[in-house]
Amino acid sequence: xxxxxxxxxxxxxxxxxLALAALxxxxxQSITANNAQLRVIDAxxxxxxxxxxxxxxxxxxxxxxxxxxxxxxxxxGNYTLSTDKANTRQTLTTGQTTLLAGHQYTxxxxxxxxxxxxxxLQDQTTPAxxxxxxxxxxxxxxHAGPVDIYLVPSGGRPTPFAxxxxxxxxxxxxxxxxxxxxxxxxxxxxxxxxxTVTLQSGSxxxxxxxxxxxxxxxxxESFSANHTGLTPGVQALSLDDADxx
Numbered sequence: 576x577x578x579x580x581x582x583x584x585x586x587x588x589x590x591x592x593l594a595l596a597a598l599x600x601x602x603x604q605s606i607t608a609n610n611a612q613l614r615v616i617d618a619x620x621x622x623x624x625x626x627x628x629x630x631x632x633x634x635x636x637x638x639x640x641x642x643x644x645x646x647x648x649x650x651x652g653n654y655t656l657s658t659d660k661a662n663t664r665q666t667l668t669t670g671q672t673t674l675l676a677g678h679q680y681t682x683x684x685x686x687x688x689x690x691x692x693x694x695x696l697q698d699q700t701t702p703a704x705x706x707x708x709x710x711x712x713x714x715x716x717x718h719a720g721p722v723d724i725y726l727v728p729s730g731g732r733p734t735p736f737a738x739x740x741x742x743x744x745x746x747x748x749x750x751x752x753x754x755x756x757x758x759x760x761x762x763x764x765x766x767x768x769x770x771t772v773t774l775q776s777g778s779x780x781x782x783x784x785x786x787x788x789x790x791x792x793x794x795x796e797s798f799s800a801n802h803t804g805l806t807p808g809v810q811a812l813s814l815d816d817a818d819x820x
Contacts, residue, residue, distance in 0.1 A: 608676060608677040609651075609676055609677075610648045610649060610650065610651065610676060610677075611648075611649050611650070611651045611674035611675060611676060611677075611678055611679075611680065612646040612647065612648055612649070612678070612679040612680065613629070613634070613646065613647050613649055613674060613679075613680045613681075613682060614643055614644050614645060614646045614647065614679075614680075614681055614682070614814075615627045615634055615635055615638060615643065615644045615681075615682045615683075615684065616642070616643045616644075616681065616682070616683045616684065616685075616791060616812065616814075617638045617639060617640050617641065617642055617643075617684050618640075618641075618683050618684060618685035618715040618791060618793045618812075619640065619684055619685050619686060619687065619688060619691055620640060620687065620717065620718070620793070620794040621687055621688045622640075622658075622660075622667060622684070622687075622688040622691055623640075623660060623661065623688075624637055624638065624639050624640075624660075624661035625638050625639075625658050625659065625660065625661055625667065625684060626638070626658070626659045626660075626661050626662070627644075627656070627657075627658055627659075627682070627684070628656070628657045628658075628659065629649065629654045629655070629656055630654060630655050634647055636661065636662075637661055637662075638661075640793075641793060641810065641812060643812065643814065646679060649674060651674055651675050651676040652673070652674065653671065653672075653673050654671070654672055654673070654674060655669060655670070655671055656669070656670055656671075656672055656682055656693055656695070657669040657670075658684050658691070658693065667684075667688070667691050668684065668691045668692060668693050669693075670693045670695075672695045677700075678697055678698075678700065679697070679698040679700050679816065680695055680696065680697055680698060681695070681696045681698055681789065681814070682694070682695050683695075683696070683713065683715055683791065685715040685717070685743075685793075686715075686717050686742075686743075687717050692743075694715075694743065696713070696745065696789075698787075698789065698816045698817075699711075699748050699787045699816055699817060700787075700816070700817050701787075701817060702785035702786070702787060702817050702818060702819045702820065703750060703753075703784075703785050703786060703787055704750070704785070705784055705785065705819075706752065706753055706784050707750045707751065707752060707753055707784065707785075708750070708751050708752070708753050708782040708783075708784070708785075708786045708787070708788065709748040709749070709750055709786070709787040709788070709816075709817075710736070710746075710748065710749055710750075710751055710782070710788050710790065711745055711746055711747060711748045711749070711788070711789045711790070711816075712724055712736070712737060712740065712745060712746045712758070712789075712790045712791075712792065713744075713745040713746075713789065713790070713791045713792065714740045714741060714742050714743065714744055714745065714792050715742070715743070715791050715792055715793050716742065716774075716792045716793050716794045716795075716809040717742055717794065718794050719742070719760075719762075719774055719792070719794070719808075719809050720741075720742075720762060720763070721739050721740065721741045721742075721762070721763040722739075722740050722760050722761065722762060722763055722774060722792070722809075723735065723737065723738045723739065723740070723760075723761050723762070723763050723764070723765060723767075724736045724737045724738075724740060724746075724758065724759070724760055725758070725759045725760075725761070725767050726751060726756045726757070726758060726759075727756055727757040727758075727759050727767075727777075728754065728755065728756045728757075729755055729756070729757075729779050731756075733759065733767045736749065736751070736758075737749075738763065739763045740763075748787070751782075753782055753783055753784040753785075753786070754781075754782060755779050755780065755781045755782070756779065756780070756782070757776065757777040757778060757779050757780065758775070758777040758790060758811060759773050759775065759776050759777060760773060760774045760775040760792060760809050760811075761773050761774060762774065774795075774808050774809045775792075775795075775808060775809045775810065775811060777811060780813070783818070783819070784819060785817075785818060785819030786815075786817070786818055786819070787815075787816040787817035787818070788813060788814065788815065788816060789813075789814040789816055790811050790812065790813050790814070791811070791812040791814065792809045792810075792811055793809065793810055793811075793812060794808075794809060794810070795808030795809055795810050
């Protein structure tokens with residue numbers, strides 16, 4: 576029996592985004608080749624609600640577990656990205672990164688609170704070739720252990736997508752045929768058959784030609800709240816990176 580199905584990131588924290596005028600940018604500035612774009616995901620199962628900053632300026636307030644921001648337009652340059660406990664200036668994690676003009680990035684605040692860390696990934700901005708989808712899966716579920724990932728078409732045979740994906744690693748973008756399929760996650764070495772108890776059995780989702788998607792695996796929510804005596808599970812946050820023009 577699946578523990579949770581694949582779903583888009585819920586309750587996106589659009590309201591938590593500050594006006595971009597605070598960054599010295601126009602409030603409704605569109606994506607241009609002169610700017611960098613950054614979004615933030617709270618993937619830590621026990622760090623609580625967080626505030627995210629670049630240098631001393633806020634990027635998002637009140638970002639909860641399993642939520643993401645939209646892309647925020649920023650001037651290119653070197654930044655200190657930090658995470659505070661919400662409504663405080665208690666710094667939980669901090670790190671340096673360089674954002675380049677014309678590029679998009681995803682900052683993942685993940686791991687358990689005692690080992691909280693930031694991971695910044697560069698996202699693909701160009702659509703996948705016609706008839707294909709560029710799919711990247713990021714393992715940010717600290718209690719799941721190494722996992723194998725399968726793509727499962729409706730009524731079809733599961734196709735291995737990645738094996739032995741350990742916490743903190745990602746697959747990079749891999750091209751697969753466009754179509755409708757689910758994403759199933761099992762402990763590494765598990766053979767996926769109809770009777771397999773998965774860490775996650777995703778719902779069937781349509782992936783259109785040219786789509787570029789990032790899927791972030793995080794702890795299943797009920798397990799993250801109180802994991803004593805529970806079997807680990809994962810949930811998947813599906814993020815839109817790019818689409819055909």
